[in-house]
Amino acid sequence: MILNKENMRNKKVILILCLLVLVSGSVQAQRLKAVQNEKGRYGFMTEDGTVVIKYKYDEATPFKDGIAKIGKDGKYSLINEDGEIITKRKYTYIGEFYNGVCPVAEGGNTKKGVMLTTGGLIGNKASSNTGEKWGLIDKTGKEILKTDYEAMGDLNKKLIYVLKGKKFGFIDSAGNIIVKPTYNFIGSFNNQGICWVNIGGKYDKKNNMVSKGKFGLINENGREIIPAKYEDVGNFPVLRDKKTGALLDEAAFYTKADQSAFPATKQEIQSLLLPKPHAAESQLPSSRVDYFYFINKKSQGLVDIHGNTIIPLTANQAILPPSDNMLRLAKVEKKQIAKAYYDLDAEVMVRISSSEKGKFGAFSHNLAPVSLDDELYFIDKKGNKVIGGLSKAFLSNEGYRVVQKGSAFGAIDSTGAVVISIEYTNSLTSVNNGRLGVQKNASWFYVDMKGQIVSDKYDRIGNFHQGYASVCLNKLWGAIDLQNRVVVPLEWQGVAPIVDPKLIWVKKDNLYYLYDGVQKSVRLKQGFANASNFDNEMAYVMSDGKWGIIDPDGKVLVPCLFEKEEDMVLAKQYMLAEDKKNLTEVEALRVIARFDPDTNMFKITSVIPDKHWDY
Template sequence: MQYKKYSSRLLYMLLFQAAIICQGFSQTYYPYRKHEYRHTKKWGFSDSLKKMVISLQYDQVDPFNDGVARVKIDGKYRFIDKRQRFINDIKYDYATNFDNKRAIVRRGNGWGVIDNTGKPVTALMYDYVAGFRNGLAIVKYNGKYGFINYEGKLVIKPEYDYVHPFGKKYTGVQIRGFWGFINRQGNIVIPTKYKDVSNFSEGLALVKYENLYGFINTEGELVINYQFDAAVSFREGLARIEKRGYSGFVDKQGWLIKPKYMGVVSFREGLARVKNAAFWGFIDKRGDTIIPFKYEKASSFYEGLAGVKNGGKWGFINNKGNMVIPQKYDRADVPRNGLIRVKMQGKWGFINKKGEEVISIKYEFVNGFKYGLAKVKYKNEWIYIDKNGTEYVDY
């Protein structure tokens, strides 16, 4: 009986400790600075109540992602977990943040990949490693380019002069000055005969043959003739093209929105911003003017709004052309997840899509939000804020 009672108590204690540990791992840690230590330029981490959870000891920190945070000490990059432990013993000269439990790192001239436990996915053996795209990353070895997968396996040997990041099925590769396409097995599916290519978008790829651009399908068949002086890939069913100094659009059948504009930007949310002799406006996919040409500058539509500038000031219109946020900002970014970076009277902050100031316009500079935090500069010091405007610093 006594044994059962003791066992139950022990089990309860173990479960309680496990719950505390799990809570620690799931708790959000915020990059943090404290006023009395600011002269040291050191960083640590706090909880949401600004209680220190990792002491001020780092020269630079980034928010936690995939359970680890990148930190910088004495000019070298390392990674820590939430128990303040380094995930390995290596000091890197360069390191990315983790994405899908992979980080690209460099020590000396050797590039490689590690996982979020600190274990090497590849040796530090490459001349260069780019980020993963569609499950594959570009690697450079002895001056040639190939691809590795998430497990670090070399799936396409480094034998190309240049390569593009992989699309869903194919990517562009260059051999002896000419471009073609390979599949994910490394087989050439479209011969290397083009002066330039872009990856496939919406089923077609932009290619340059001789001195003109056209479009091919995934079988390598020419579906839109070589006729353009410049072009970009398809988006929303249309591709931006340039002919004899004027810009327009072409659809997948080769029909044109006549090249008559001085500048065009690809369609987004059903509208494209285009420029006549002096001003910017917006057209639909039939080429009809939907929003008149009356803006000195304009951005594309994001989240239902487009930035427009007149008299040196930016505001925002909706897709009917109605001004919904007055033109009073010196700079304005596009909306991202409901927030807009703006600059006014030399200071930066954030407004929402109604034009309401949600994070004070008082900072010398603000970066966009990532992992729920934004790095901002205030009184000549870098700190982090959350989307409520909470500053993770103790003044």
């Protein structure tokens, strides 16, 4: 075959093109990294050292998802791994991408290429930004929200606040305007997805509080569930006793002398109707009920989470937190305080006595306690008296309530029916796992909710917990299960509450040993001065006055070197977060030094222990 010059030329061109494609593909197949030359300029090169993007930038970040940030003379842009600039170099700030978008800013004060900005803090703090304008771009560099805003919130929220002309509005993560800038102040969204807003309010800089103006509530879809036209708005927070953990809208127990769940005077009601300031940027408290109140001119109303009116504005009427879906209403009338319950399920008002001497409690498991005319009794949700003549009633649990008549104890269910005969000389204070511990004469035992005796008799007993209970006979402790089977023989000084029958802490000679209730044998021969139940295969233990962590086989995960049990909580949290199986002494000391400020605090005249200098 004879090749002419034209054919030869064409084949050379094709060969060169093929080589270029191969070289280009080889370069692109390699990851680029930002590098700095001797003059302090940044560029990008491949892993084999080939410079792909020249050294001409003051700043450069590593590529992430195919995009890197470059900066020169205080202005930033983005490039891709082909070296193509995908945004104009006009931004004084470019943030991190979140769900495909990132915040950008133009203008504002800079110093040596560093943006002097608050990042757009919410509420009153927005005024402290430095003149920049904020917007959003996507990964193609397209501005999906123009840089027109003085401040912008975090992108990891369903709604993102923006500030324009000293007014707040909201956008979604795609840059769509959901709520036009309308509000002078806003809070933050709480666990219910609700946020307070304010128009025309005043900011108290000293106390960081917003007051006056008109308050309202919006949800995470941008819908006003309460329009911003009221003196105050709010919800009903979860309030618990710091010591017992019991909900404060229901006392730990009721007697004839207990306080009512209703305000008793006109002054108490009026104090509940006074508008209260909101801490700037604050969330409404966490709540377990999706109802919200609004106040105007000593009147109060209620809406549900969808904005439906439940109770219209009513003058001189206070709404108290619902319990068991029963609101409590107290209204100032001519010469008395009118009291009522409102059934949120049946949408029915249940009026009760207005007697000043009457004390009415919150509902729990369909019943509410009433102390009236020197009698303690319970009413149902229709206001009917279901059981009376009581002297004491304890907290409801599992739908049952321990009650006392005179000197005798028993239990009722959520209808007020007696399920355990009121005949025992003493009892534990609550039903647990369908069992109640009761005493007759000198012996303690358990009965079920049919009133049947379901255990042997003992000198002392504890509440059932996760199917197990500790029991004592002749000063020796053990444990039984719900079938009255002995899980731990009665031969110990004490038994800790049981969570896992294979991992039970028992006490002998003032030391705790790990006992296996399935194998009926001591699992660890080493005793500890103190110990906690296992969680995530870890238990805190104390030896020689110092705390550490072990696993169920007794393997030391954190050495017993620490003064405080709280330090073990920090160590455990760190191990779980970092997926570490154990910590050496050095690692543990570093974790505690990092997360426990008290560990690093010494008096000015103190000698710092040598071990602290390394951590």
